Amino acid sequence: DTAVSQTPKYLVTQMGNDKSIKCEQNLGHDTMYWYKQDSKKFLKIMFSYNNKELIINETVPNRFSPKSPDKAHLNLHINSLELGDSAVYFCASSQRTGRPDTQYFGPGTRLTVL
């Protein structure tokens, strides 16, 4: 009965490969997010979707492409992986109420690019 789940938990891959991370929430929330946490623990938002519509797209290389097949799922596909993409990626969700609401985070996916 995990609220926000991500797969895989760990991902080790070579430079230049393409990989995907999946996220699912069973909270009935309308809004989902992807955050990147670098090696210094700094958290930065990458994308946000509200009911399958992209509403936040920070300055992220276009090698990163989020996809939301329905409002309970938000996947992140990364093309041509680079060393600098190594980080922990967190998915989160919230019930959009027109103001910041509690964001519920998944356990994270640790991506290591070799």
Added chain:
Amino acid sequence: AQSVTQPDIHITVSEGASLELRCNYSYGATPYLFWYVQSPGQGLQLLLKYFSGDTLVQGIKGFEAEFKRSQSSFNLRKPSVHWSDAAEYFCATGGGIKLTFGTGTQLKVEL
């Protein structure tokens, strides 16, 4: 642009001692403020939040925070720290639906 600053990168306290983690915000209007905790290898868990009203906010695990507009601060406190409180603590702010996080404070607890 809205932002938060956490001046302390690391803090070490003895178990049973009191704790205060500092957070300063920068935002013109009334900010929405949050404290999250990240245990090693885990995701982030909300401790408490402030939107409006009573400036002293109670959260989970015995934590509280006080919003002080005059000091632009939202410091997190706990009267008696437990060894299990060792973690990374993040202050965050948001005026819309986007959260902006501070750089975090790592708490170590000495037994």
